[in-house]
Amino acid sequence: MSTAALTARGLRHAFGPLPVLDGIDLDVADGEVVALVGPSGCGKSTLLELACGLQQPDGGSIDARPAGLMPQRDLLLPWLDARDNVALPLRVAGTARREARATAQGLLDHVGLGAFARSAPDALSGGMRQRVSFLRAVAGDRDLLCLDEPFGALDAITREALRHWLADRLAERSRSVLLVTHDVEEAALLAERVVVLSPRPARVTATVAIDAGPARDRTATDAAIVAARRTIHEALQTAIAAGAPA
Numbered sequence: 001m002s003t004a005a006l007t008a009r010g011l012r013h014a015f016g017p018l019p020v021l022d023g024i025d026l027d028v029a030d031g032e033v034v035a036l037v038g039p040s041g042c043g044k045s046t047l048l049e050l051a052c053g054l055q056q057p058d059g060g061s062i063d064a065r066p067a068g069l070m071p072q073r074d075l076l077l078p079w080l081d082a083r084d085n086v087a088l089p090l091r092v093a094g095t096a097r098r099e100a101r102a103t104a105q106g107l108l109d110h111v112g113l114g115a116f117a118r119s120a121p122d123a124l125s126g127g128m129r130q131r132v133s134f135l136r137a138v139a140g141d142r143d144l145l146c147l148d149e150p151f152g153a154l155d156a157i158t159r160e161a162l163r164h165w166l167a168d169r170l171a172e173r174s175r176s177v178l179l180v181t182h183d184v185e186e187a188a189l190l191a192e193r194v195v196v197l198s199p200r201p202a203r204v205t206a207t208v209a210i211d212a213g214p215a216r217d218r219t220a221t222d223a224a225i226v227a228a229r230r231t232i233h234e235a236l237q238t239a240i241a242a243g244a245p246a
């Protein structure tokens, strides 16, 4: 069996006349966390959708393991409570209702949402919904997780707590992650490699290796993280400047 969770070569995609991806090469190894950063609207979510098979590329190839997707809009099912939304991928995989609900309840407890397990999505705040959506993606136990701005709507403390929680889960059970984020520090703290995209149509303009030890042991003040943040930031600036109209 191949040791790649995802391999994309020369990936092209357009929405009608709008070219969005312009020949993307991307690899995610088994157990590797790769972050995607790039200017707003460059095509990051589109790339995740291709990785999960929700869209077919216009050109090139993509080969990925079955993925759990956390989309940017939470897309919770409004007729299920928070617990059953989290339990959904387990139910789809054949887990009995009682066991699936117990697992979902445990996950909700871990992120401070235990008391909201029986709440409908429309009774939850945006940040709560985002956490439920995150747990639903993680609960599916797929080898590849595609996370689109998973912590974007959260306050700084909750964001940090969830980042630690994810790093701990990944240390316990190795999974591959493709993480879209606008937060350069988050990318440096979680990823082993950060792939920098140009403005639309997206091309890969740089890849930054983060050599800072396991994610669960990293802190924002580590010299390697501070240096990585600067490198990613500069690569983003270069990408944006190169893509800007003259």
Ligand SMILES: Nc1ncnc2c1ncn2[C@@H]1O[C@H](COP(=O)(O)OP(=O)(O)OP(=O)(O)O)[C@@H](O)[C@H]1O
Pocket: 015, 018, 020, 038, 039, 040, 041, 042, 043, 044, 045, 046, 047, 072, 200
């Ligand atoms: N289904 C669609 N139909 C038409 N255009 C689309 C569709 N999905 C995305 N687009 C367009 O494709 C471009 C890339 O969108 P995408 O959401 O992939 O970018 P992004 O990098 O994830 O953006 P952001 O950082 O703002 O979340 C945008 O111009 C968007 O308007």
